[in-house]
Amino acid sequence: EIVLTQSPGTLSLSPGERATLSCRASQSVSSNYLAWYQQKPGQAPRLLIYGASSRATGIPDRFSGSGSGTDFALTISRLEPEDFAVYYCQHYVGSPPFTFGPGTKVDIK
Amino acid sequence: QVQLVESGGGVVQPGRSLRLSCAASGFIFSTYAMHWVRQAPGKGLDWVALIAYDGDKKYYADSVRGRFTISRDNSKNTLYLQMNSLRAEDTAIYYCAKSRSGGYSSPFDSWGQGTLVTVSS
Numbered sequence: 001e002i003v004l005t006q007s008p009g010t011l012s013l014s015p016g017e018r019a020t021l022s023c024r025a026s027q028s029v030s031s032n033y034l035a036w037y038q039q040k041p042g043q044a045p046r047l048l049i050y051g052a053s054s055r056a057t058g059i060p061d062r063f064s065g066s067g068s069g070t071d072f073a074l075t076i077s078r079l080e081p082e083d084f085a086v087y088y089c090q091h092y093v094g095s096p097p098f099t100f101g102p103g104t105k106v107d108i109k
Numbered sequence: 110q111v112q113l114v115e116s117g118g119g120v121v122q123p124g125r126s127l128r129l130s131c132a133a134s135g136f137i138f139s140t141y142a143m144h145w146v147r148q149a150p151g152k153g154l155d156w157v158a159l160i161a162y163d164g165d166k167k168y169y170a171d172s173v174r175g176r177f178t179i180s181r182d183n184s185k186n187t188l189y190l191q192m193n194s195l196r197a198e199d200t201a202i203y204y205c206a207k208s209r210s211g212g213y214s215s216p217f218d219s220w221g222q223g224t225l226v227t228v229s230s
Contacts, residue, residue: 035216037154044204044220045146045154056218088154092214096168098144100154 002027002091004101012109019076021104023089028069033093036065036074039103040085048087049074076106084108111135111219113205118224121195131188131205131221139163139183142208144217145190147201147226155201158190162211173199195228202226 003026013019023034032052037045047056049065052072062077076083089101117129131143145157158179159168167179178191188205202225206217 031214033214037217039154044222045217046220047209047216047218050209050216050218056216090154090156090216092216094214096156096159096213097170098156098159100156103153 001097002029002093002099004089004091004099006087006089006101006104008104009102010105010107012107013079014109015079015081017079019074019079019083019106021074021087021106023067023072023074023101025070025072025091029072029091030093032068033091034065034067034072035090035092036063037088037090037100038083038085039088045088079106111207113207113219113221115203115205115221115224118203118226120227120229122230123196123228125195126191126193127195127226129190129192129203129205129224129226131190133186133188133205133207136207136219138181138186140211142211142213142215143179143181143188144206144208145179145188146204146206146217146220147199148204148223149198149201152201157203159213160188161213166213168213192226195226197228200226200228 034052036049039045053065092098160179202223204223207219208215209218
């Protein structure tokens with residue numbers, strides 16, 4: 001089973017700043033089958049990035065994903081007020097379980 | 110547009126059963142794998158179960174295998190989760206989620222609003 005770790009646990013930034021979130025896998029995620037989700041309080045998660053770097057439908061281009069193998073990153077180029085949320089990475093390679101990372105909370109500094 | 114609406118949550122005593130439903134619309138339900146994902150209060154996301162588009166293959170998290178059963182009725186565009194022998198640690202919001210493509214190895218591109226299950230005496 002692939003275990004995902006995310007860092008930092010919390011990222012305190014101001015609107016307009018750049019955010020870089022990290023996701024590390026315990027073994028290589030083949031075909032870059034790695035996704036990122038955003039979750040705001042009281043809401044369901046929303047798919048942001050899949051295939052490590054492809055934006056999902058309707059996702060603004062300030063969100064970008066990168067990485068391969070065991071190290072991945074989500075970058076928000078300029079934080080908007082609506083971007084303060086919790087972000088989860090997830091792998092979907094091979095057979096389940098398709099585990100999630102513990103999440104990174106991006107909050108307002 | 111895609112819509113997933115869960116129902117069936119509530120308060121249940123330890124050891125009892127509950128069945129969740131997820132009504133799907135806005136896409137060809139019978140051609141997509143579907144998942145259940147849960148989130149305990151204040152915690153992260155926890156994948157629970159997967160069912161293939163035709164119901165032929167099913168997978169479970171170790172924590173629920175043997176107690177939970179995922180199923181689907183493609184004629185009714187509905188996904189189910191039968192939960193037996195419930196434990197306090199099963200307390201969570203349960204989300205149904207749609208695979209982005211028909212295969213298993215696919216991200217979850219649509220989610221329901223969730224239904225809360227509370228296991229307590």
